[in-house]
Amino acid sequence: xxxxxxLALVLALALSLAACGGSPSYKIGIPNDATNGGRALMLxxxxxxxxxxxxxxxSATEQDIAENPYNVEIVPLEAANLPISLPDLDFAVINGNYxxxxxxxDQVLVTEDAESVAAQTYGNVLCVKEGNENDPAVQALxxxxxxxxxxxxxAASYNGVVMPxxxxxxxxxxxxxxxxxxxxxxPSPHAEILEYxxxxxxxxxxxxxxxxxxxxxxxxxxxxxxxxxxxxxxxQPYLDDFNAENGTHIVSVGTIHYEPxxxxxxxxxxxDVFSQ
Amino acid sequence: MQAFLNEYGMLLLGGVGxxxxxxxxxxxxxxxxxxxxxxxLTVTKAGGIAEAPRFNxxxxxxxxxxxxxxxxxxxxxxxxxxxLIAGTSIGATAACVPxxxxxxxxxxxxxxxxxxxxxxGTVEAARCMGATNWQIVTRVLLVESVPSLLRGLSISxxxxxxxxxxxxxxxxxxxxxxxxxxxxxxxxxxxxxxTILLLILLVCLIQGxxxxxxxxxxxxxx
Amino acid sequence: xxxxxxxxxxxxxKNGRVMALEDVSATIRDGDIFGVIGMSGAGKSTxxxxxxLLEKPTAGRILLDGKDLSALRGSELRAARxxxxxxxxxxxxxxxxxVAENVAFPLKLDKYDKAAVAARVAELxxxxxxxxxxxxxxxQLSGGQKQRxxxxxxxxxxxxxxxCDEPTSALDPLTTRSxxxxxxxxNRKLGVTIVIITHELDVVRRICNRMVVIDESRFVEQxxxxxxxxxxxxxxxxxxxxxxxx
Numbered sequence: 001x002x003x004x005x006x007l008a009l010v011l012a013l014a015l016s017l018a019a020c021g022g023s024p025s026y027k028i029g030i031p032n033d034a035t036n037g038g039r040a041l042m043l044x045x046x047x048x049x050x051x052x053x054x055x056x057x058x059s060a061t062e063q064d065i066a067e068n069p070y071n072v073e074i075v076p077l078e079a080a081n082l083p084i085s086l087p088d089l090d091f092a093v094i095n096g097n098y099x100x101x102x103x104x105x106d107q108v109l110v111t112e113d114a115e116s117v118a119a120q121t122y123g124n125v126l127c128v129k130e131g132n133e134n135d136p137a138v139q140a141l142x143x144x145x146x147x148x149x150x151x152x153x154x155a156a157s158y159n160g161v162v163m164p165x166x167x168x169x170x171x172x173x174x175x176x177x178x179x180x181x182x183x184x185x186x187p188s189p190h191a192e193i194l195e196y197x198x199x200x201x202x203x204x205x206x207x208x209x210x211x212x213x214x215x216x217x218x219x220x221x222x223x224x225x226x227x228x229x230x231x232x233x234x235x236q237p238y239l240d241d242f243n244a245e246n247g248t249h250i251v252s253v254g255t256i257h258y259e260p261x262x263x264x265x266x267x268x269x270x271x272d273v274f275s276q
Numbered sequence: 277m278q279a280f281l282n283e284y285g286m287l288l289l290g291g292v293g294x295x296x297x298x299x300x301x302x303x304x305x306x307x308x309x310x311x312x313x314x315x316x317l318t319v320t321k322a323g324g325i326a327e328a329p330r331f332n333x334x335x336x337x338x339x340x341x342x343x344x345x346x347x348x349x350x351x352x353x354x355x356x357x358x359x360l361i362a363g364t365s366i367g368a369t370a371a372c373v374p375x376x377x378x379x380x381x382x383x384x385x386x387x388x389x390x391x392x393x394x395x396x397g398t399v400e401a402a403r404c405m406g407a408t409n410w411q412i413v414t415r416v417l418l419v420e421s422v423p424s425l426l427r428g429l430s431i432s433x434x435x436x437x438x439x440x441x442x443x444x445x446x447x448x449x450x451x452x453x454x455x456x457x458x459x460x461x462x463x464x465x466x467x468x469x470x471t472i473l474l475l476i477l478l479v480c481l482i483q484g485x486x487x488x489x490x491x492x493x494x495x496x497x498x
Numbered sequence: 499x500x501x502x503x504x505x506x507x508x509x510x511x512k513n514g515r516v517m518a519l520e521d522v523s524a525t526i527r528d529g530d531i532f533g534v535i536g537m538s539g540a541g542k543s544t545x546x547x548x549x550x551l552l553e554k555p556t557a558g559r560i561l562l563d564g565k566d567l568s569a570l571r572g573s574e575l576r577a578a579r580x581x582x583x584x585x586x587x588x589x590x591x592x593x594x595x596x597v598a599e600n601v602a603f604p605l606k607l608d609k610y611d612k613a614a615v616a617a618r619v620a621e622l623x624x625x626x627x628x629x630x631x632x633x634x635x636x637x638q639l640s641g642g643q644k645q646r647x648x649x650x651x652x653x654x655x656x657x658x659x660x661x662c663d664e665p666t667s668a669l670d671p672l673t674t675r676s677x678x679x680x681x682x683x684x685n686r687k688l689g690v691t692i693v694i695i696t697h698e699l700d701v702v703r704r705i706c707n708r709m710v711v712i713d714e715s716r717f718v719e720q721x722x723x724x725x726x727x728x729x730x731x732x733x734x735x736x737x738x739x740x741x742x743x744x
Contacts, residue, residue, distance in 0.1 A: 077447045
């Protein structure tokens, strides 16, 4: 009986020690949830640190790494935990809002580019009900939000947690008589950006009313039933899911900003180690 | 089937190993701490062999507070302490620290309960024979409570195994973490089912082994 | 010799004060088989618990060969305890240990010689007639056999006094007789003073040479058994012995 027990114990210990594995050169922390984990790996791929398998895309996990020339160890952790775990990692890829919340926002080494797949996919969009895309007031709002002035303001106001998609010169339609436009938005940063755009829009005869929502369902249902004219709070994948689940007919007219992930330093403080 | 094993075989094997490690090591440490804690709780209460009601009240409170903390919060809260003991706050070895800290008070209460079950008369007989308090603890309390302690060990081990699923937050791996991240979040149903099956097997194995040992060790049913 | 001097024991619980023993006094001579008889709740168990120091007297003293037991502490207390063996009503054996290990328990509390302990255990088991049960566990024994193990254990440290709490109350008549015979044997052979707490008149009549009657926390009658049985003075003794009320 005792022999069997000690044998089982040895086996268990051996198995568990085998799980420990060797010691790679760099530990990089990433969020362990599906959406953010994939984004983090794509960022690392864009930086040339590793290569993912064909078609891995935004739902990639550390299992999808095809090439790992620098022998980095990917450590998936709870996203909110990454800042506090930095002393135990070489680097970590962290969401802007968590980094900012932990007070390390200004230590960022590099962020997702506006051109990256992640930014393009998860950029926050201005939406209207299907059929209203060419409404003059909506087009005016879009043009103002994408103007150099507003996009620059976004870049300067959020310490990297919110980034502009990139200014575009869009035509602003002539609006002879003042019109009102009711836009639903989340408090931050969306409503704040709209507040900044409001006086600019007045010059073009658009009276902007901003309706704040605390949840992610009402802005869409209100848009669908006509209580508001447009909304600005979600990204495209969420919109697509919402339309599919609820049978709504909401479309995006443009992508205004994105909330990037960035690489933050831990035990190592420069990404130059990956350019050898 | 073959393709599944090819793709996930190593992941699952690693998961089993990590889960076993994160279950057995903290259980051992939790008992090293929790057994004396449970003994203290028992002997210092009113009517115990070393009555100390104020100490008992304070210590009991401490144990209750530690037990009230949700494991996730505890794990994050003691990261500096974990770093001190394990050198890092991430990974399976580091996770053993919060697992032990969370489990020790639970074990203390289970031990206390096992010791409470012992007939008062047996302790009185030992006192009458001139045994010291230490002798009563080691030769009466911990001897007569062995079958109950073993059954408690079974419950504790499986509880700790349950906790290991949450350690994914600190990058500790294990089967529960695989089921959650890959199975649930990424909708890989086959992987989730296999992981759950493995967990069920592990629990049944642990439960079965300990029950057998407890039955074998209990001299009252010969 | 045991002297009980004006012993009182009061218990305090949330319902108030309970006087379990009230100013009781008695002398137990060396070699006596001393019976303590009374109805349930009269105070018999409390008396035994005071004698073996499980309870501290509220007032009064218990003297063992002139030494005040309740004043003893630490190693002195333990030494005094070794001079008294206790046989409990519920046997109180270690269920997870063998008969031999149970009997050896008191011998291993101090430094001991393995061979000497083994020999003593064998001797004791022989004395109580359980030599063949040395490796058995208590759960495998009958009530009478468990009682004998408890007896052997109580005698292990070579005590001067044996305190027995209702030793035969749970046994059938035949087993009762053999246990009582054993007690008499021990008293004669080893010279051990025996104090028996019981509610059975028969036990007292058979082997006790002296006795005391407890009724509602007081000693209402004490002296030679023969004399009391012949001519009981107290109400309860008269009731127990079936004497008519005058």
